[in-house]
Amino acid sequence: MDDQHINSDLIRGNIDTIILGVLMNEDNYGYSIIKEIYRKSGDVFELKEPTLYSSLRRLEAQYWVESYWGEQTQGGRRKYYRITTLGREIYDNNFKEWQVAKQIIDRLIVSGDEEREL
Amino acid sequence: MKGNQLARHVDHLFSQYRGSIQAQEMKEEILSNLEEKMSDYIQQGMSYGEAFDRTIEHIDMSAVEELIDGNQRIYINRYITELVQTALIYCLIAWILTIPLKVMLGSALVMFDGMILNKIFMSLSAVLGVTYAAMAFRKNEQVKNMKAVIDVKSILPWKRRVWQIWGVFIIVMFVTNTAISYGSNIWFGRSIQITGPYALAQSIIPYLYPMISIIIPLLMQRACNIIGKYEVSTDNEKS
Numbered sequence: 001m002d003d004q005h006i007n008s009d010l011i012r013g014n015i016d017t018i019i020l021g022v023l024m025n026e027d028n029y030g031y032s033i034i035k036e037i038y039r040k041s042g043d044v045f046e047l048k049e050p051t052l053y054s055s056l057r058r059l060e061a062q063y064w065v066e067s068y069w070g071e072q073t074q075g076g077r078r079k080y081y082r083i084t085t086l087g088r089e090i091y092d093n094n095f096k097e098w099q100v101a102k103q104i105i106d107r108l109i110v111s112g113d114e115e116r117e118l
Numbered sequence: 119m120k121g122n123q124l125a126r127h128v129d130h131l132f133s134q135y136r137g138s139i140q141a142q143e144m145k146e147e148i149l150s151n152l153e154e155k156m157s158d159y160i161q162q163g164m165s166y167g168e169a170f171d172r173t174i175e176h177i178d179m180s181a182v183e184e185l186i187d188g189n190q191r192i193y194i195n196r197y198i199t200e201l202v203q204t205a206l207i208y209c210l211i212a213w214i215l216t217i218p219l220k221v222m223l224g225s226a227l228v229m230f231d232g233m234i235l236n237k238i239f240m241s242l243s244a245v246l247g248v249t250y251a252a253m254a255f256r257k258n259e260q261v262k263n264m265k266a267v268i269d270v271k272s273i274l275p276w277k278r279r280v281w282q283i284w285g286v287f288i289i290v291m292f293v294t295n296t297a298i299s300y301g302s303n304i305w306f307g308r309s310i311q312i313t314g315p316y317a318l319a320q321s322i323i324p325y326l327y328p329m330i331s332i333i334i335p336l337l338m339q340r341a342c343n344i345i346g347k348y349e350v351s352t353d354n355e356k357s
Contacts, residue, residue: 029151030147030148030150030151031151031152031154031155034155048176049148049151049152049176049177049181050176050177050181050184050185053144053147053148053185054184054185057185073150073153073154074150074153074154074157075124075125075146075149075150075151075152075153075154076145076146076147076149076150077146077147077150078147078150078151079143079146079147079150
């Protein structure tokens with residue numbers, strides 16, 4: 001993937017779903033979620049802390065995830081997040097919505113130039 | 119020693135929020151994540167200084183302020199119960215303090231009848247007493263532990279505002295009392311005569327009794343100060 005073409009805003013717009021996706025597999029905590037997203041992106045997208053934490057707060061406020069304290073490390077206890085049943089439903093729903101949106105946008109965004117058609 | 123610099127930095131970012139459990143929890147979470155990030159950088163071979171700079175580069179005070187958005191979840195019923203209890207105590211004290219006013223009739227109290235003031239506090243105490251008893255002896259655990267979100271940022275400024283309004287009220291009362299009681303004496307240059315201890319008391323009382331209204335700013339102060347006590351945190355969460 002070409003680094004210069006990454007529009008972080010577009011990715012951040014879907015960050016709640018992205019984080020839910022990470023938590024679908026297993027419980028996780030802040031920094032590890034950032035690392036996992038970085039890895040999943042093919043080592044190109046670095047999620048910043050303010051975005052991560054405000055997303056986690058949003059997710060928790062709507063009961064899509066729940067948090068619990070883990071082991072003591074340097075700096076304090078780790079806060080783990082677990083996706084809830086409701087969160088799983090939301091993820092599935094958002095995933096489908098994204099698939100649909102992606103198809104439609106792909107179609108709409110082409111300018112008629114054959115090279116750009118996907 | 120090295121870890122302390124990061125801890126100090128994060129401590130500084132959260133320095134405004136020492137009273138809030140939720141803020142302290144956020145701080146602990148952020149610090150533990152940043153510590154790990156930093157030690158990863160160092161393991162990758164970065165110098166301490168560079169690792170530190172890169173670790174803290176995205177979290178600054180305005181980011182923290184946005185995360186602490188002023189909305190706190192508190193145990194709302196327990197909070198209100200304590201507030202009612204405080205109001206009850208203040209009203210009982212006010213009731214007791216206004217008992218001597220019952221004997222000072224009419225002209226001694228420029229604007230209010232001492233008897234009425236005393237009766238007001240007596241009724242308030244009774245109402246608050248019943249309310250408090252009903253709240254304090256609730257059995258239903260779910261109702262007792264009910265939570266709500268309150269916007270602390272819009273409540274706290276009122277602490278100061280109420281004191282300011284009260285200050286203006288007291289000044290106005292003082293000036294009005296002086297004008298009504300001694301206005302004609304001052305105007306005509308007559309000396310003000312106090313004929314004895316009872317008369318002295320009679321002249322002082324009108325200045326003192328408006329101070330009873332101090333229970334309003336005191337109650338407001340209390341309302342703001344005990345919010346932290348009833349915060350819901352991940353540790354103490356009860357349903």
